[in-house]
Amino acid sequence: MRLWIFSGLVLAGCAGSQGYMAEENAGLGPGVPAVAVQPIDPPWLQAEQQRRAARGRQDVSALLVDQPAPYQIGQGDILTIVVWDHPELGAGAPAAQAQSAPPSAAGAGVPSAGFVVDHDGLVQFPYAGTLRLAGLTEEQARALLAERLARYLSQPVLTLRVQAYRSQRIYIDGEVKEPGLQAINDLPMTLVEALNRAGGALPSADQSRLLLERGAQRYPLNLPLLMQQGVNPARILLRHGDVLHVPSRDESKVFISGEVVAPRALTMHNGRLTLNEAMGEAGGLTPQGDGRQVFVVRRVGGEPRVFQLDARAPGALAMAEAFELEPRDVVYVAATRLANWHRNISQIFPGALSSAVGAAR
Structure with a gap:
């Protein structure tokens, strides 16, 4: 029986099984959930890509205007x-x-x-x-x-x-050069115009996670994806009272730790980062890393989900490239059994293993 603990999550499994099924965690105290591990394989990846494509379709029809109406005089003008x-x-x-x-x-x-x-x-x-x-x-x-x-x-x-023009305004904040109020005038206040008046987005801006708040409605906007889908951002018309937030890329980091050369927090590139890219930026696995135990921990609806990639399996690189990470994901590479055994022995008997190796030589 093997146990892995990720930020309070317990994964339990038996050697030789293809996935690590959740078991009752009786000895680690209450409140520590055990979760099932989803293997990353071609059938699951195909279904996941279809789900992502369905989620990626942004319904911005309520924001699109082909011919903006002329400016209307308002109170305070x-x-x-x-x-x-x-x-x-x-x-x-x-x-x-x-x-x-x-x-x-x-x-x-x-x-x-x-x-x-x-x-x-x-x-x-x-x-x-x-x-x-x-x-x-x-x-x-x-x-x-x-x-x-x-x-x-x-x-x-x-x-x-x-x-x-003093009657109609929008507010733009976040990663733009000049955040603050912008007055709506005779030029249509489109999304592109609003960003331009604010001095443009900073290099640290995440243009895939713009958020437009209009009253009680919230519209997430992914600019690169909109352009890929053939939607011109200049057709998105802002109205009086709208709030446009441009988040920082630091808010959508991915964390990679465990048996990798350079554990670190990685920033996503306009909302996209694959597991293969994350492993590459971390320098790959260390000699003590177990390529069969590459885990991705993610929260979905407040509940944890864990995915496992066997990096030694045929086609593992293609699957890692197809697996797209999400903000706040944690990538963890477990150590091999030998590495764990060496560390446990070193903690119990400091210097004993090195002395034994020296004596054998």
Whole structure:
């Protein structure tokens, strides 16, 4: 009977069996679960790849927009309204300024100081009275104001545009150059535009694990996978109140330990790292490592799962390359029986084994 313990997990199995089945763990105290070990073989890998492909299909249909709608005026926006040939209607434009302006400027009217859309979405304008402009585009607001002014002015010509965009914002944080609030303006706030305004993603960003929060909904976004599936990230439109989080690659590390040359924590490459790549980055097995006992410990739904690869089996390299690790996986390579026996003897009788070898020589 052999036992392996990984962070409180106990694996028990009998020599010669193809998998190590879980057994009752009576002697190690309560709360230490025993788990079954899933062998990594071609049939299981094929089924796992199909499951991963099904999980990898991202449903971003609710986020995709082919033709973004024009910007709609909102509460807090500041508008610039100029009525041609009527500079006296400009907000805060003194008469002296209008008289001293060049003819071209006087003909178009002196630019106003701005009209603020109040919390009710209303704007007050001379002769036109109180207008509800919130929810209208610039073109619609211009037409409504011209209709009101036509009661007092003959064929009024005016210019209306948003001077300051303050009603709609998104928030972007994480591994970007300039995290913080980004105002939505007349340019559509797509996912690509949001990242660009934040200065772009840093080299430490994990672009495979972006998270978009919209109210109570959370949308995980894998940019490399979206592009592989033919989905243009520029079609993903962000809305007012959205929060975009760009995580660090350090949050999705894989840990490799045991009988490997260089035990370490490995960062995934845009969310992808195979077991073969992990073993290669760790320098491979030490002479004391047992290639038949390469384990991967993973938590699935709060429960531990353990997978075993026999690296000495035919086609083991192909299976290791096909086995994709997930964030926070633990790869562990067990020692051979001889190495374990040597270590146990050395702990019980320090120096005894070396003395015996010296005496034999």
